[in-house]
Amino acid sequence: MARAASPDTRTTCPYCGVGCGVRAEMQEGRIIAVEGDAEHPANFGRLCVKGSALHETLGEHGRLTRPRLDGVDVDWDTALEAVATRLATTRDAHGPEAVAGYLSGQLLTEDYYVANKLFKGFLGTPHLDTNSRLCMASAVAAYKRSLGADAVPCNYEDLEDAELVVLVGSNLAWNHPVLFQRLRAAKTRNPLLRVVVIDPRITDTCELADLYLGVRPGSDARLFTGLLAWMAERGKLDRVYLERHTRGLDATLDEARRDDVSLEAIAADCDVDPERLETFFYWFASQLHVVTLYSQGINQSSSGTDKCQAIINCHLAGGKIGLPGAGPFSITGQPNAMGGREVGGLANQLAAHMDYDSPGAVERVTRFWSTASLVPRLPEAPGHKAVELFAAIERGEVRAVWIMATNPVVSLPDARRVRAALAQCPLVIVSECMADTDLLEVADIVLPASGWSEKDGTVTNSERCISRQRGLMAPPGEARHDWWIISTVAQRLGFGEAFGYTHPAEIFAEHARLSGFENAGEGRRCFDISALADLERDAYDALAPIQWPVTARAPQGTPRLFEDGHFATPDGHARLLPVAPRGPLQALDERRHCRLNTGRVRDQWHTMSRTARASRLMNHRAEPFIEVHPEDARALGLEDQALAQLEGEGGEYRGRVRLSPAQRRGEVFVPIHWSDRFSASAVAGDLLAAHVDPLSGQPESKHGAVSLAALPSAWQATLVVADDLQKVVDVCRETAYWARVPMRHAERWQLAGEPTSAGRDWWAWLDEILPVATSLWCDDPADGRLRAAGIEVGRLRWWLMVGPPTELPGLAWLDARFTEAAEGSALQADQRRRILAACEDGAADDGPLVCSCHQVGRGAIASAIHAGDASVEALGARLACGTQCGSCIPELKSLIEEERAHAFHPTPDVEPV
Numbered sequence: 001m002a003r004a005a006s007p008d009t010r011t012t013c014p015y016c017g018v019g020c021g022v023r024a025e026m027q028e029g030r031i032i033a034v035e036g037d038a039e040h041p042a043n044f045g046r047l048c049v050k051g052s053a054l055h056e057t058l059g060e061h062g063r064l065t066r067p068r069l070d071g072v073d074v075d076w077d078t079a080l081e082a083v084a085t086r087l088a089t090t091r092d093a094h095g096p097e098a099v100a101g102y103l104s105g106q107l108l109t110e111d112y113y114v115a116n117k118l119f120k121g122f123l124g125t126p127h128l129d130t131n132s133r134l135c136m137a138s139a140v141a142a143y144k145r146s147l148g149a150d151a152v153p154c155n156y157e158d159l160e161d162a163e164l165v166v167l168v169g170s171n172l173a174w175n176h177p178v179l180f181q182r183l184r185a186a187k188t189r190n191p192l193l194r195v196v197v198i199d200p201r202i203t204d205t206c207e208l209a210d211l212y213l214g215v216r217p218g219s220d221a222r223l224f225t226g227l228l229a230w231m232a233e234r235g236k237l238d239r240v241y242l243e244r245h246t247r248g249l250d251a252t253l254d255e256a257r258r259d260d261v262s263l264e265a266i267a268a269d270c271d272v273d274p275e276r277l278e279t280f281f282y283w284f285a286s287q288l289h290v291v292t293l294y295s296q297g298i299n300q301s302s303s304g305t306d307k308c309q310a311i312i313n314c315h316l317a318g319g320k321i322g323l324p325g326a327g328p329f330s331i332t333g334q335p336n337a338m339g340g341r342e343v344g345g346l347a348n349q350l351a352a353h354m355d356y357d358s359p360g361a362v363e364r365v366t367r368f369w370s371t372a373s374l375v376p377r378l379p380e381a382p383g384h385k386a387v388e389l390f391a392a393i394e395r396g397e398v399r400a401v402w403i404m405a406t407n408p409v410v411s412l413p414d415a416r417r418v419r420a421a422l423a424q425c426p427l428v429i430v431s432e433c434m435a436d437t438d439l440l441e442v443a444d445i446v447l448p449a450s451g452w453s454e455k456d457g458t459v460t461n462s463e464r465c466i467s468r469q470r471g472l473m474a475p476p477g478e479a480r481h482d483w484w485i486i487s488t489v490a491q492r493l494g495f496g497e498a499f500g501y502t503h504p505a506e507i508f509a510e511h512a513r514l515s516g517f518e519n520a521g522e523g524r525r526c527f528d529i530s531a532l533a534d535l536e537r538d539a540y541d542a543l544a545p546i547q548w549p550v551t552a553r554a555p556q557g558t559p560r561l562f563e564d565g566h567f568a569t570p571d572g573h574a575r576l577l578p579v580a581p582r583g584p585l586q587a588l589d590e591r592r593h594c595r596l597n598t599g600r601v602r603d604q605w606h607t608m609s610r611t612a613r614a615s616r617l618m619n620h621r622a623e624p625f626i627e628v629h630p631e632d633a634r635a636l637g638l639e640d641q642a643l644a645q646l647e648g649e650g651g652e653y654r655g656r657v658r659l660s661p662a663q664r665r666g667e668v669f670v671p672i673h674w675s676d677r678f679s680a681s682a683v684a685g686d687l688l689a690a691h692v693d694p695l696s697g698q699p700e701s702k703h704g705a706v707s708l709a710a711l712p713s714a715w716q717a718t719l720v721v722a723d724d725l726q727k728v729v730d731v732c733r734e735t736a737y738w739a740r741v742p743m744r745h746a747e748r749w750q751l752a753g754e755p756t757s758a759g760r761d762w763w764a765w766l767d768e769i770l771p772v773a774t775s776l777w778c779d780d781p782a783d784g785r786l787r788a789a790g791i792e793v794g795r796l797r798w799w800l801m802v803g804p805p806t807e808l809p810g811l812a813w814l815d816a817r818f819t820e821a822a823e824g825s826a827l828q829a830d831q832r833r834r835i836l837a838a839c840e841d842g843a844a845d846d847g848p849l850v851c852s853c854h855q856v857g858r859g860a861i862a863s864a865i866h867a868g869d870a871s872v873e874a875l876g877a878r879l880a881c882g883t884q885c886g887s888c889i890p891e892l893k894s895l896i897e898e899e900r901a902h903a904f905h906p907t908p909d910v911e912p913v
C-alpha cells in the first residue's frame with residue numbers, strides 16, 4: 001500500500017500522565033515548533049507550558065551519543081558484547097537472582113515489554129522493578145485488592161460530568177495542567193460543579209476550590225474512614241448497590257467505628273475546622289456523581305494502599321462508581337506508568353496483568369514465550385521492590401543491575417545510600433539519553449538511548465488511552481532505541497529466537513496477543529487488547545488513541561469500566577476492606593521537629609534532565625527552595641530569600657527560603673527537581689528515611705522529619721558566564737552553596753561562601769578562573785559590593801555581582817548581551833555602561849517570571865494591576881500573560897488579589913494583636 005504523501009507528525013507528550021496529543025511542525029528533518037493536537041481525546045488541542053516548550057529541549061547538545069565502557073568511549077559492538085558477557089558471567093557464577101533490572105514509566109510499552117521478557121523470562125530473575133514503585137504502587141495495590149484489577153474505572157470526561165470533584169493529595173494545576181484546564185472549563189459551563197481540595201498546602205489548584213481542607217499531613221485515611229461512618233450514620237449508604245455488587249461492608253464499618261466518629265474528633269485528628277469537614281461530608285454523601293481524584297499526597301505514604309482503599313470504600317458504599325461522572329480516580333504521574341504495569345514491569349507482576357499468584361499464570365506465560373527450541377525459565381515468586389532491590393545491591397546479593405530511563409540516586413528515599421550501594425556494585429549498566437546525570441557517575445557501562453521525537457512506540461495515559469509516540473527525527477550520533485538495545489543483548493545471550501524483532505510494531509502485536517492469550521471465561525483478565533494483535537505495520541503507524549480493553553466485543557475500546565457492576569474479582573463483587581488509620585513512620589522529635597513535604601513545581605520535570613534545557617522553564621523557580629510559614633521563619637530569624645538548611649535522616653538540603661502563608665506551621669515543602677548537577681546539596685531524597693508501605697512497597701516520600709536552620713554565609717554572589725567555560729563549573733562547585741541556572745545564551749551561578757571563609761579576594765578569584773580579563777567594574781569595598789564584567793571582541797563573556805541576589809534585576813537583557821558579537825554587531829559604548837547595571841536605562845525591572853509562555857514577569861503584572869487591570873482577561877489583553885497554556889492563571893489571580901489588597905490595605909508595620 002502506498003504511504004501517505006506527508007508524514008504523520010502527530011505524537012504524544014513525553015511528560016505527565018495526561019498524555020496530550022502533540023502536532024510537530026517539521027523543517028528539514030527537525031522539529032521547529034509544537035502545538036496541541038486538536039483531535040486527541042486527552043487535550044483537544046491544549047498543551048501546558050512544559051508541552052509547549054518541547055521543541056526547545058531538543059538538539060544534540062548535551063546528549064549521550066556514544067556507548068561508554070569503564071569510562072572509555074567504545075563502539076556498539078564492544079559495549080553490547082560487554083553487557084552480554086558480564087551479565088552472563090554474573091548469572092553463571094552467582095545465580096539468576098544476582099541480576100536485576102530497574103525500569104521507568106518513561107519507557108515506551110514496547111521497550112518495557114522486551115525488558116520484562118528478557119529479565120523475568122530468559123535471564124530468569126524476579127528482580128525487575130520500576131520507578132512506578134515510587135509513584136503508583138499503592139494505587140495499584142488498592143485497585144487490585146478491591147476492584148480485582150489494576151484498572152482505573154473512570155475517564156477524563158467523568159471529571160467534567162461530575163457534580164463534585166474531590167482532589168486529594170493532588171496539585172492538579174501544576175502537575176496535570178491540561179486536566180486542570182478541562183476542569184476549569186467544565187466549571188465555567190456548569191456552575192453547579194463543586195470542587196474540594198484536600199492538601200496540607202494551599203496550592204494553585206485551590207483556584208478552583210469551593211472548599212479547601214488543609215489537613216494534617218498523613219491524616220487522609222482518618223478523614224475517609226470518618227466519612228464512611230458518617231454516611232452510614234445518616235443513611236447515605238447505597239444499600240442496593242452494596243448488596244448486589246460488593247462484599248465486606250460490615251467489617252469495614254466496624255473498623256471505621258473503632259475510632260471516635262464524632263465530627264469534632266475526626267476534625268481534631270485531621271486538624272481541620274469541623275464545620276468545613278461537615279460540609280465536605282454532606283456534599284460527598286448527597287451527590288451521586290462524585291469523582292475523587294488522588295495522587296502522591298495519598299500514594300507516597302507508609303500506609304498508601306489503605307488510604308486509597310479508604311477512598312474506594314466510600315465510593316463503593318455510595319454506589320458512586322461505574323457511572324458517568326463518578327469513581328475513585330487514581331491519576332497517573334508518568335507518561336507510561338500505566339503501560340509499564342500492563343506489560344508486567346513491577347517486581348510482583350509477571351506479564352499482561354498476570355501475577356505470580358494468578359492460577360496457572362507462570363505456566364501460561366512460559367507457554368506463550370516458548371519458541372521452537374527455547375523454553376523460558378520464569379521465576380516462581382515475586383522479586384524485590386525498588387527500595388528492597390537497592391538494599392539487596394548494598395548487601396552484595398544483587399551484583400549486576402541494568403537501569404533504564406530513571407535516576408534512582410536522586411529519586412529514591414535515602415538517596416545517598418543508594419548512590420553508595422551502586423558505587424560498590426560490581427556491574428551497573430545505564431541506558432540514558434543525556435550525557436550528564438547523577439546516575440552516570442556510578443555507571444560501568446553507559447548506553448546512549450534515543451529519546452522523545454526519535455523513538456517509536458506506544459504509551460498509555462491515566463484514562464487507559466493507548467497513543468502513539470512517533471519517531472520524527474533521527475537520533476543523534478550513535479544513540480539507539482531502547483527496544484533495539486535490549487533485544488540485541490538478548491540475542492547475544494543466546495535468546496535470539498525469542499527476540500528477533502525488527503520494528504516496535506512486532507513487539508506491540510506480541511504484547512496484544514499475550515493480553516488475549518487464554519483469556520476467556522471465569523477469571524478473565526481485564527487488561528485485554530487482543531483486537532489490536534493483528535495490526536500490520538501501517539495500521540500500527542496510523543493507530544488512533546484508543547482506551548483498553550480493546551476486544552472483539554469492544555473493538556472501539558472501552559471508555560468506562562464496571563458499568564454493569566461486575567468487577568474483576570473472582571466472584572465479580574468489589575471488596576470494601578477495613579482500614580485502620582496510621583500516621584507517618586518518620587517520627588518528629590526534639591531535633592527534627594519539622595514535617596517535610598516534597599513535590600513538584602509547575603515548569604520542571606523530575607531531575608530536570610530535559611526541562612532545564614528550555615531556559616524559559618528555569619525562570620519560574622530558578623533555585624532550590626524551602627517553603628516555610630512566615631511565623632516559623634520569624635522564630636528562626638529567617639527572611640524571605642535567605643539561605644537555609646534542612647537536616648534529615650539521610651542527609652541535608654540547602655536552598656533559598658520562600659516565605660509562604662500557604663504552608664501550615666511546623667511544616668516545610670521542598671521541590672524534588674534539584675540534583676547534584678544543579679546544586680550543592682538539594683536532593684530531597686537525601687532527607688528521607690526509606691520507610692515503605694507494607695503491601696505496595698511504595699516509599700513514604702511525602703512525610704519526612706527534618707530540622708530547619710539558617711545557613712549563614714560570609715558573602716553571596718551571582719556569576720553569569722558563557723556556558724563553554726568548564727573551569728568555572730569546577731571552581732563554582734566547590735562553594736558552600738551553589739545553584740546552576742541554565743540561561744538561553746549563558747549560565748548563571750548563584751554562590752554563597754561559608755561564614756568562616758575570610759572575605760574572598762574577588763580579583764584573584766576572577767583572574768584564576770576566567771580567561772577573559774575584567775573590562776568593567778564598579779566596587780564599593782565599604783559594604784562588600786562589587787560588580788564587574790569581562791568583554792572580549794565586543795562580546796560579553798562573564799558578569800559578576802557580589803551582594804545578595806535580592807538586588808538582581810530580571811536577567812533576560814543581560815543574557816542577550818552574550819550573543820552580540822555572534823550577531824555581528826559590536827557592543828556599543830553606552831551598552832557597556834549599562835551592562836554593569838544589567839538592564840536598559842530606566843527600564844522597569846520585570847521581576848520573577850510568572851508567565852513562561854510569553855515571558856511576563858511579576859513586575860509588569862503588578863504595574864498593570866495598579867493601572868486598573870482587575871481580571872485575568874484584562875491582564876491577558878494587555879500583556880498576553882495566561883493566554884497560551886493557561887498554567888499561570890492561578891498565580892495571576894492571586895497576584896490580582898494580593899496587589900489589590902495592598903492597594904486598599906497598606907501592610908501595617910506592626911501586626912495587630
Ligand SMILES: Nc1nc2c(c(=O)[nH]1)N[C@H]1C(S)=C(S)[C@@H](COP(=O)(O)OP(=O)(O)OC[C@H]3O[C@@H](n4cnc5c(=O)[nH]c(N)nc54)[C@H](O)[C@@H]3O)O[C@H]1N2
Nearest residue numbers: 169170171175217218295296297333334599600602605606
Ligand atoms: N510540572 C510537573 N508535573 C508533573 C511531574 C513533574 O515532575 N513536574 N511529574 C509527574 C509525576 S511522575 C507525578 S507522580 C505527578 C504527581 O502529581 P501530584 O501528586 O499532584 O504531585 P506532588 O507535588 O508530588 O504532590 C501532590 C500534593 O500532595 C500534597 N500532600 C503532601 N502530603 C499530603 C497528605 O498527607 N495528604 C494530602 N491530602 N496531600 C498531601 C502536597 O502538598 C502536594 O501539593 O505529577 C506528574 N506531573
Ligand SMILES: Nc1nc2c(c(=O)[nH]1)N[C@H]1C(S)=C(S)[C@@H](COP(=O)(O)OP(=O)(O)OC[C@H]3O[C@@H](n4cnc5c(=O)[nH]c(N)nc54)[C@H](O)[C@@H]3O)O[C@H]1N2
Nearest residue numbers: 134135405406407411431432433449598606607609684701
Ligand atoms: N522526595 C520525593 N521523591 C520522589 C517523588 C516525590 O514526590 N518526592 N516522586 C517520585 C515519583 S512519583 C517519580 S515518578 C520519580 C521520578 O524520578 P526519576 O525517574 O528518577 O526521574 P527522571 O528525571 O524522570 O529520570 C528519567 C531519566 O530517563 C532519561 N530518559 C528520558 N527518556 C528516556 C528514554 O526514552 N530512554 C532512556 N533510556 N532514558 C530516558 C531522562 O533523561 C532522565 O535522566 O521520583 C520519585 N521520587
Ligand code: SF4
Nearest residue numbers: 013015016020048051
Ligand atoms: S498536561 Fe502538559 S506535561 Fe502533561 S501531557 Fe499535557 S502537555 Fe504534556
Ligand SMILES: [Mo]
Nearest residue numbers: 134135333334
Ligand atoms: Mo510519578
